[in-house]
Amino acid sequence: MLHSQLILVSSVAIAILATIFAISSSFSSTYSSNTTHDDSKRKSITNDHGNNGVTKTATINTPHGVYQTTGDILDPTSQVVNGDKIVIDPMKYLRTFNYGRVSSLPNGTILREFTLIASDDKIMEISPGMFYNVWTFNGTVPGPTIRATEGDLIRIHFINNGSKSHSIHFHGIHKSSMDGAFEMIGPSGGQFIYEFYAEPFGVFPYHCHMQPLEEHISRGLYGVYIVDPKEPRAPADEMVMMMNGYDTDNDKENNFYTVNGIPYYYMHHPIQIQKDKLVRIYLVNMLEFDPINNFHLHGNMYQIYRSGTSLKPSEYTDMVTMSQGERGILEFSYKYDGQYMFHAHKTEFAEKGWVGSFLVKGQISSNYYDYSYNSGQNITNAQQRERGRY
Amino acid sequence: MEKEKQQDEENRIQQQQLPEKKPDKQISRKKMISIALIPIVVLAGMIVFLFGPGQSFLLNSGNSLPEVTIERIEFQDGKIVTFLRNTGPMIVTVAQADINDRIQPAAIEPSKNLSRLAVAKVIIPFSWNPGEPYEVGITTSDGVRFKKSVEAAALSPTANAEQISFFTIIGTYVGIIPILIGLLWFPFIKRLSRSKYIFFLSLTAGLLVFLGIDAIVEGNKIAAESVAGVFNGQMLIAMVTIVSFLALLYVSEKLVERANAMEKKEEEKSEPSLIQQQQQQQPSSVSSMSSYSASAKQQQFSKPFAIALMISIGIGLHNLGEGLAIGAAVLLGKVTLSTFLIVGFTLHNTTEGLAIVAPMARSANKVIIRKLIGMGLIAGAPAIVGAWIGGFLYSPIAAIIFLSIGAGAIFQVVFSIISWIADSNNNVRSGNVRMEERRKKSWLNTSLIAGFIVGMVIMYVTSLMASS
Numbered sequence: 001m002l003h004s005q006l007i008l009v010s011s012v013a014i015a016i017l018a019t020i021f022a023i024s025s026s027f028s029s030t031y032s033s034n035t036t037h038d039d040s041k042r043k044s045i046t047n048d049h050g051n052n053g054v055t056k057t058a059t060i061n062t063p064h065g066v067y068q069t070t071g072d073i074l075d076p077t078s079q080v081v082n083g084d085k086i087v088i089d090p091m092k093y094l095r096t097f098n099y100g101r102v103s104s105l106p107n108g109t110i111l112r113e114f115t116l117i118a119s120d121d122k123i124m125e126i127s128p129g130m131f132y133n134v135w136t137f138n139g140t141v142p143g144p145t146i147r148a149t150e151g152d153l154i155r156i157h158f159i160n161n162g163s164k165s166h167s168i169h170f171h172g173i174h175k176s177s178m179d180g181a182f183e184m185i186g187p188s189g190g191q192f193i194y195e196f197y198a199e200p201f202g203v204f205p206y207h208c209h210m211q212p213l214e215e216h217i218s219r220g221l222y223g224v225y226i227v228d229p230k231e232p233r234a235p236a237d238e239m240v241m242m243m244n245g246y247d248t249d250n251d252k253e254n255n256f257y258t259v260n261g262i263p264y265y266y267m268h269h270p271i272q273i274q275k276d277k278l279v280r281i282y283l284v285n286m287l288e289f290d291p292i293n294n295f296h297l298h299g300n301m302y303q304i305y306r307s308g309t310s311l312k313p314s315e316y317t318d319m320v321t322m323s324q325g326e327r328g329i330l331e332f333s334y335k336y337d338g339q340y341m342f343h344a345h346k347t348e349f350a351e352k353g354w355v356g357s358f359l360v361k362g363q364i365s366s367n368y369y370d371y372s373y374n375s376g377q378n379i380t381n382a383q384q385r386e387r388g389r390y
Numbered sequence: 391m392e393k394e395k396q397q398d399e400e401n402r403i404q405q406q407q408l409p410e411k412k413p414d415k416q417i418s419r420k421k422m423i424s425i426a427l428i429p430i431v432v433l434a435g436m437i438v439f440l441f442g443p444g445q446s447f448l449l450n451s452g453n454s455l456p457e458v459t460i461e462r463i464e465f466q467d468g469k470i471v472t473f474l475r476n477t478g479p480m481i482v483t484v485a486q487a488d489i490n491d492r493i494q495p496a497a498i499e500p501s502k503n504l505s506r507l508a509v510a511k512v513i514i515p516f517s518w519n520p521g522e523p524y525e526v527g528i529t530t531s532d533g534v535r536f537k538k539s540v541e542a543a544a545l546s547p548t549a550n551a552e553q554i555s556f557f558t559i560i561g562t563y564v565g566i567i568p569i570l571i572g573l574l575w576f577p578f579i580k581r582l583s584r585s586k587y588i589f590f591l592s593l594t595a596g597l598l599v600f601l602g603i604d605a606i607v608e609g610n611k612i613a614a615e616s617v618a619g620v621f622n623g624q625m626l627i628a629m630v631t632i633v634s635f636l637a638l639l640y641v642s643e644k645l646v647e648r649a650n651a652m653e654k655k656e657e658e659k660s661e662p663s664l665i666q667q668q669q670q671q672q673p674s675s676v677s678s679m680s681s682y683s684a685s686a687k688q689q690q691f692s693k694p695f696a697i698a699l700m701i702s703i704g705i706g707l708h709n710l711g712e713g714l715a716i717g718a719a720v721l722l723g724k725v726t727l728s729t730f731l732i733v734g735f736t737l738h739n740t741t742e743g744l745a746i747v748a749p750m751a752r753s754a755n756k757v758i759i760r761k762l763i764g765m766g767l768i769a770g771a772p773a774i775v776g777a778w779i780g781g782f783l784y785s786p787i788a789a790i791i792f793l794s795i796g797a798g799a800i801f802q803v804v805f806s807i808i809s810w811i812a813d814s815n816n817n818v819r820s821g822n823v824r825m826e827e828r829r830k831k832s833w834l835n836t837s838l839i840a841g842f843i844v845g846m847v848i849m850y851v852t853s854l855m856a857s858s
Contacts, residue, residue: 060495064515065468071499074487074512078495129485129502132533248533255533263493351492 076353077264079128087124087132087220088140088261091269094239095369097147097226105153112148112198113155118185118208118221120162127256127263127353132248135162135208135219141261142242142286143223146206148198150230156194160185166216167192169209170225171325173199181209201229203282203308203327218247218288224327226282229311236280236331237273243285243293243322243344243354254289256353257344263353270339270359272368279358281330282308285322293354294321295330296345302332319345334360454479456530458504459618460538462784463526464546465518471546472512472526472538476504477618483531487512490525518543538616547720547781557717557777564716565709565773568736569766572743576762579744579751587751588811589837589844594745595807596845598701601708601742602800604853606631608715609793616786626787627794634707634798635805642700642806697749697806698765704799705742705769711793712739713776718784741848742769749807811838 059068060075073079100112120135137143148154160166164187169180174196177183185192208221224240244261245254256263273279281302287293296319303313304320308329320328334340343355457478464471470489476482482504487496496514504510518524525539547553579590606627613623746765776792 058497060497060515062495062515064517067469067497067513067515069497069499069513071497071510072502073495074484074498074502075495076486076493126533127486129483129531130529130533131531246533248529249535255529255535348492353493 074129076127076130078268080268081125081128081262081265083125085123085125085131086262087126087134087136088142090260090262090265091271093140093142093145093260094241094271095237096145097238097240098144099147100154110149110152111155112152113157114144114146115157115159116143116168117159118162118166120164120166120219126246126248126258126261130248130256132246133219134246135166135216135221137168137221137223141220141222142244143206143221145224145226145240145282147226147228149228150198150201152198154194154196154198158185158192158194160187160190160192163187165190165210166208166221167210168194168206170194170196170206171204172196172202172225172227179209184210198227200309201227203227203284203329205284205286205325205327207286214252214288217286218245220244222286224282224284226308233280233311234278236278238280238282239271240282241284241295243283243287243295245287245289245349245352245354247289252289254287254352257287257293257349258353259356264355266356267341270357272359272361272364273334274364275337275360275362276333276335278331278333282327283320283322283330284327285324287324290346290349292321292323292346293349294319294345295342297330297332297342298340299336299338300332300334300340302330305329305331334358337361456480456482456532456534457618458482458484458528458530458536459616460526460528460536461509461616461786463524463538463540465520465524465540465543466546468515468517470514470516470518470524470526470543472514472528473509474504474512474528474536475509475618476506477621479506481505484510484512484528485531485533486529487514488527488529488535489514489516489518491527520544544720547717549782553781554778557713557720557781558774560716561713561771561774561777563736564739564777565713566767566770568739569705569743569746569770570763571736572740572745573747573762573766575744576747576751579747582751585837587748589841590744591748591807591811592838592841593845593848594701594748594841595804596842596847597741597745597849598704598800598804598807598845599842600846600849600853601705602797602804604849605708605711605793605797605800608711609790609797612786612789612793617790621787623787623790626790627797630791630794631798631801634795635802636798638700638703638799638802639805642696642802645696645699694749694751694810697803697810698746699768700799700806701746701749701803702765702768704796704803705745706772707792707796707799709739709742709770710772710776711789711796713773713778714780714784714789714792715776716773717777717780717782718789720781739770741845741852745803749810 057068057070058073059066060073098114100114103111103113105111116137117139118135118137119139121133122136122139123131123133124136124141126132126134126141134141146154146156156168156170158168165184166187167180167183167185170178178194178196180194183192204225204227206223206225208216210216222242222244224242226240241259242261243257243259245258246256247253248255259266283295285293298318301316301318304315304317305311306314306328308327313331314328320330322328337360340358340360341355342358343350455478457476458474459477460472460474462473464473472487474484484498484502484504486493487498488494494514494516496512498510498512500510502510512526512528514526521542521544523539523541524543525537527535527537529535547557579587582590609627610624613627617623617626743766746769747762750762750765779788
């Protein structure tokens with residue numbers, strides 16, 4: 001007698017269940033697993049476009065295994081940033097030194113004039129597919145490397161095209177009025193001329209000194225300033241390395257760590273160097289938020305000249321730790337061919353982009369250097385004075 | 391433009407009014423429809439106006455931020471698979487994935503570009519360690535990172551025979567067996583005196599209220615943890631609970647009506663002597679209730695069964711939610727299912743069997759064991775189904791819906807039980823009742839309240855054992 005009711009109620013229950021099941025399956029997707037382990041291969045990516053151009057599969061190949069996908073690859077460790085909004089070309093920045101527009105004063109002092117333009121509205125690609133509002137000197141992070149010889153007069157024409165006040169504060173010895181800490185240079189075309197003698201010799205950072213300082217620095221308003229001793233250092237393959245980071249989600253912690261502006265860049269674009277040739281790195285740490293940063297070199301040791309203010313090395317090591325604003329000159333040469341990593345030995349930083357590599361070769365084609373030395377980066381009429389190289 | 395439309399509409403109405411002027415009261419169907427359509431036409435005009443040129447400032451003011459919700463993380467052989475949904479107001483491009491805040495190469499399917507509410511899965515080849523906590527982060531093209539953590543990684547169940555039977559066994563242990571054990575109280579409940587019986591009935595109500603609140607709390611937790619704001623999880627719980635309550639109330643009323651109608655037919659057919667015989671068969675301990683059972687015989691016959699059935703369904707839905715939670719817990723690596731946990735669930739759910747048995751015990755008819763077991767299965771088996779769904783197809787939204795339906799069902803059952811107790815009280819008073827019976831009234835209330843409180847306390851204490 002009650003069977004019909006039982007059927008009624010249970011059919012209602014089944015209907016409800018079926019509805020829920022339908023909803024739940026629409027909110028979830030099924031998967032298929034097809035992983036094979038391949039520990040021997042390093043990370044690499046291949047994109048195979050089918051002959052008909054319709055099917056597309058890509059493969060990620062990591063130390064954890066291989067995965068083939070019909071979707072997209074998310075891999076800043078091997079993907080190349082190639083958009084026109086790239087924050088910097090790290091390979092170009094590496095060996096570019098700007099010596100300014102050079103003229104001589106009546107007393108024989110060399111005057112070097114530079115133009116630095118600040119802006120704070122650019123949204124640029126800092127990692128593959130990752131866009132961030134960087135504040136820049138001359139449109140790049142880091143800003144251009146400024147180089148002079150001890151005793152030269154440096155004149156910086158500063159233009160602030162940003163929407164906020166900015167300034168330039170150079171490290172080194174100069175007058176209070178040229179310190180860039182108190183004079184806010186107004187937004188939208190404000191100008192200022194910084195003038196000081198290049199002293200002492202060494203390697204220094206320059207950066208904006210407006211409040212909030214943390215924001216003005218972490219957004220990218222900094223660069224490297226090198227003062228050569230009057231008696232030049234030994235000829236070497238010279239390069240500049242700026243250690244920095246990006247806090248893309250504004251939580252006062254870096255999401256990316258880099259050397260020369262793009263995470264992982266020198267992993268997929270190794271820096272070619274010649275075997276047995278002296279390499280000199282002007283290394284500066286401008287990393288915000290984290291108290292320290294460091295530089296570890298594989299397969300080699302280097303002489304470090306702390307702050308570059310002495311001609312005698314302070315240590316022979318493969319590991320230097322620096323706080324924000326600290327810097328040094330590293331000198332080394334490779335005994336053996338091959339690819340060697342360099343990275344922060346704070347491994348968190350390494351695993352968020354601060355890792356690169358040298359490719360040591362017996363002979364390097366001259367084309368390679370042509371690209372590297374093609375400078376003038378946004379500095380008008382920059383004259384390069386070839387010195388201290390080869 | 392919309393004014394023209396409006397005028398057209400009014401003209402049409404006027405034209406329609408002209409021919410049939412004489413009877414004012416009788417408005418034609420057409421006229422009714424056109425009157426109803428006027429606001430809709432105006433609304434459509436308004437929407438066209440807002441989307442029209444020059445109005446974009448109205449719709450596009452303010453900063454809208456991208457939002458990605460990670461709904462589920464699965465640990466598979468040699469890789470971690472993350473299911474995400476674009477729950478923000480705009481198209482999102484995923485740029486990067488990380489594990490424990492360290493960037494990892496990954497693949498995203500079907501595409502790194504997600505339109506609104508679209509889903510994607512991110513596959514990260516990774517040698518994960520079982521039992522350890524992990525956090526998966528997804529960073530969008532504007533550099534904002536969205537994360538979700540897992541307490542303990544465990545190999546995600548795949549829908550193979552082994553896993554299905556694993557969940558079936560768990561569901562049987564947690565759902566069916568304890569309820570069937572609880573049903574063994576039937577002979578005991580049947581022999582109780584009325585006041586003690588009321589105690590157990592209200593104890594059942596207490597158990598159920600606990601379960602209902604538990605379901606809402608659990609749903610709320612899921613809503614807060616895993617459901618994007620865009621789905622408005624909390625309101626979903628409220629809505630589904632109320633809708634489920636009302637729908638099941640309606641169904642149960644219909645069920646009782648039908649049962650009553652059938653009962654009357656049966657009564658007409660059957661001989662009076664048979665009814666008397668039945669009355670004599672009642673155990674002596676409930677003789678005080680004989681007058682009550684005679685006057686409220688109809689309800690005794692139909693309502694207990696209907697209520698028991700509704701309780702079974704309500705508990706079934708609850709157990710579906712419970713199974714879902716267990717399956718999902720296995721999937722999400724939240725618990726290691728220990729024997730202790732299963733014992734806890736078993737103890738906890740045995741009381742649910744009692745809830746089914748309590749109203750049935752007053753059925754004047756013979757209770758067929760088959761029916762009792764059937765109800766036990768209705769109440770218990772959904773735990774198995776829930777474990778399958780939770781383990782293989784977990785979705786936080788579906789989980790919330792399940793739990794809310796269960797909560798609504800349970801509150802409906804509590805409502806039925808309490809109104810039934812109230813009804814039988816009235817019957818007792820209106821019938822030929824002795825003085826003793828009247829004096830007992832206050833004591834009856836005590837047993838009702840005591841039962842309710844004891845029910846809640848039992849549930850709380852046994853739930854402590856089921857929480858890992």
